[in-house]
Amino acid sequence: MKKFKGIVLPGVVLFLCIAFAACDNILTTSPEDAISSTEFFQNEGQVEQAVIGAYSKLQDMYGNQWKFSELRSDNTIVQYNVGNFGPHPIWLIDEFTMTSTNTNIEPYWGDVYQGIQKCNAVLNNIDRAGFETDGLKEQLTAEVKFLRAFYYFHLVRLFGGVPLVLDQVESPSQAFDVIGSRADAQAVYDQIIQDASDAAQVLPQSYSGENNGRATEGAARTLLAEVYLTQGEYASARTELESVMQLGYELVDNYEDIFDPANKYHEEYIFDVSYAELESNRELGNNLIYQFAPHNSGSAVTGDNGGTPQGLNIPTRDILNAYEQDDLRKDASIGYYVDPGNTEFGIAIGDTILYVNKYASDHSVLGRTNDNIPVYRYAHVILMMAEVINEIEGPTSEAYGYIDEVRQRAGLDPLTAGLSKADFRDAVYHEQRVELAFENHRWYNLLRQGRAMEVMQQHAPDVKDIQPHFTEPVYIIEEYKLLYPIPERERTLNADLAQNPGW
Numbered sequence: 001m002k003k004f005k006g007i008v009l010p011g012v013v014l015f016l017c018i019a020f021a022a023c024d025n026i027l028t029t030s031p032e033d034a035i036s037s038t039e040f041f042q043n044e045g046q047v048e049q050a051v052i053g054a055y056s057k058l059q060d061m062y063g064n065q066w067k068f069s070e071l072r073s074d075n076t077i078v079q080y081n082v083g084n085f086g087p088h089p090i091w092l093i094d095e096f097t098m099t100s101t102n103t104n105i106e107p108y109w110g111d112v113y114q115g116i117q118k119c120n121a122v123l124n125n126i127d128r129a130g131f132e133t134d135g136l137k138e139q140l141t142a143e144v145k146f147l148r149a150f151y152y153f154h155l156v157r158l159f160g161g162v163p164l165v166l167d168q169v170e171s172p173s174q175a176f177d178v179i180g181s182r183a184d185a186q187a188v189y190d191q192i193i194q195d196a197s198d199a200a201q202v203l204p205q206s207y208s209g210e211n212n213g214r215a216t217e218g219a220a221r222t223l224l225a226e227v228y229l230t231q232g233e234y235a236s237a238r239t240e241l242e243s244v245m246q247l248g249y250e251l252v253d254n255y256e257d258i259f260d261p262a263n264k265y266h267e268e269y270i271f272d273v274s275y276a277e278l279e280s281n282r283e284l285g286n287n288l289i290y291q292f293a294p295h296n297s298g299s300a301v302t303g304d305n306g307g308t309p310q311g312l313n314i315p316t317r318d319i320l321n322a323y324e325q326d327d328l329r330k331d332a333s334i335g336y337y338v339d340p341g342n343t344e345f346g347i348a349i350g351d352t353i354l355y356v357n358k359y360a361s362d363h364s365v366l367g368r369t370n371d372n373i374p375v376y377r378y379a380h381v382i383l384m385m386a387e388v389i390n391e392i393e394g395p396t397s398e399a400y401g402y403i404d405e406v407r408q409r410a411g412l413d414p415l416t417a418g419l420s421k422a423d424f425r426d427a428v429y430h431e432q433r434v435e436l437a438f439e440n441h442r443w444y445n446l447l448r449q450g451r452a453m454e455v456m457q458q459h460a461p462d463v464k465d466i467q468p469h470f471t472e473p474v475y476i477i478e479e480y481k482l483l484y485p486i487p488e489r490e491r492t493l494n495a496d497l498a499q500n501p502g503w
Contacts, residue, residue, distance in 0.1 A: 041125035044136055050122050051140045054147050055214075057115035059284070061154070062273040062373045064108050065440045066288070066313050067093055068158055068484065073442040074459040075319045075433075076356070079311030079347055080469040081295040090312055095463075095474040096456075100485035100503050109159075109487050112151050116165055119148040124168040142202035146215040149195035150223060152188055157230070157444055160483045160500060161185040182498055189231060196224045200240075205247050212265040212274075213372075218247045219271035222376040225384055230448040234388040241385045244270075249378035251409050256332040258377065259358045261370035270376035277363055277370035285368025288313075289360045294337045294353040296345070301337055301355060304366040314347055315354040315438070317466075318459060323434055328411040333358055333437050346466040356438045374439050379406050383435060387428045395424035403431055410435075452482050478502070 040046050070076045071094050078091040092098035098105075122144045131137045155162045164183035200220035207214050221240045228237035250267040257263050264272070275286035287308065293301035295311030315334050323330035335357035342348040363369040386402040393399075404414040415427055432445060446452040460475035480502025491497045 041129045043129055044131045044133060047126055047129045047140055051143050054118040054122060054144050057111050058273045060111040067104055069440040069443040070438055071313055074316060074455055075442045076313045077316050079295050079314045081311055096477060096481055097474055100488040106487040106489050112155055115151045116148055119144040121168040138202050142199040143215050145195040146199035146220045149192040152192050156185055156188040158484050164188055181496060192227055196220050218244050219376060222270050222381055229384055234391045238388045241381055244381050251378055255329050255409060261361050264372055268378045272372040272374055274372050277365045277368055279365050282368045285365060286371045287368055292356045294355055297337045313356060319437060324412055326411055329434055335360055346468050358438050379435055382406055383432050390421060390424050394421045395419050406435055453477055
């Protein structure tokens with residue numbers, strides 16, 4: 001088993017520091033040593049190590065992604081616990097009362113920009129290395145272009161226009177020069193499309209063995225499709241989705257099996273954030289269930305409470321009620337902690353508190369599980385295709401066929417025939433919500449559908465009724481709050497970094 005060294009670039013301030021991870025399997029080993037980038041990128045092995053390192057921030061990023069794309073939506077809520085109280089508690093994001101100083105935002109911003117910095121370092125230095133393997137240089141370049149596009153796609157949807165950093169930053173003075181201003185959001189989208197398009201032309205259709213988890217053509221084209229869908233470019237989205245559908249993906253027969261760690265990289269998988277359950281390196285494991293379990297559940301859900309703050313991402317009654325009767329996805333997605341003492345909590349339904357079940361697999365390393373976090377899977381592609389066909393042509397038999405394929409797997413009857421375009425659109429939105437619940441798509445979908453204000457204003461009274469700790473004014477949903485504030489620490493360090501209006 002080979003072990004590799006990592007690199008750390010010298011003297012970069014703010015969020016633009018870097019530490020490359022490299023390993024015998026994608027995303028499963030931490031950096032061991034640090035060497036200067038001037039001594040690195042000498043051969044294809046070192047470049048490949050750096051490329052693998054460019055994936056490493058996905059784990060940190062997706063360890064917190066739920067705060068920004070699920071908790072912010074009508075899918076989940078915080079279980080109030082005074083023991084979790086701090087100067088910037090997570091429930092301020094939930095209740096729309098956070099400020100630009102909320103310390104949940106800064107680490108996420110930094111993790112994403114560190115990922116971008118790693119991609120830029122590869123792109124700036126890859127030409128210096130010698131390559132012996134045909135096509136490897138092109139593949140590695142494509143991988144980091146996909147990753148850079150993916151990182152920026154999250155930033156632009158959450159923050160709007162952001163600093164568009166496309167070169168490796170090697171000094172503090174250069175860092176300040178690069179992040180001195182925010183690019184227009186459309187310029188960010190243009191770069192995302194360029195990077196993802198370049199990647200899609202080169203990336204392989206699949207990997208095997210220790211290379212599973214790396215970006216593929218399908219991942220790049222699915223990213224492109226979602227970008228085009230976000231921008232309302234339905235014809236372009238359809239073209240990319242049609243290409244993905246020619247790559248051999250299929251739905252897994254049993255919905256629950258999608259999330260079984262023993263069944264990773266299955267026929268429905270397109271792209272995941274990979275985790276590993278290793279006693280020797282616990283930081284590489286997934287600890288989401290330890291954060292999501294009801295805070296009063298002790299070890300009943302996780303097997304060991306481990307001192308981790310719990311109850312941070314509890315399914316709402318709204319998402320529970322969104323599932324149709326006999327929908328097989330409901331119990332695969334939502335768990336039920338039953339205890340007579342639960343009745344004292346406002347969020348409880350009788351003696352039951354819900355929790356996210358998709359990341360609650362059996363595991364042997366206490367505090368960490370082996371669960372990957374899905375990013376793109378084939379059901380998502382099918383539902384996006386149903387949506388774009390409806391937007392272009394109306395609810396055709398083809399569009400019905402796609403949504404019914406997903407519903408059939410869930411044990412549900414086909415959609416009623418003869419729906420209007422608007423009604424079919426609502427049916428697709430509903431199906432996307434329950435199919436992809438707790439997979440970090442809900443807030444993004446509400447934004448791109450133009451429904452975030454309406455949905456969250458309708459959701460607010462229900463939440464306030466069951467959260468007695470809320471102190472007015474809470475859940476005041478205003479247009480400016482659809483974007484997150486630029487972290488105040490970044491603006492303190494660089495006054496030229498403009499804040500989003502309203503914050």
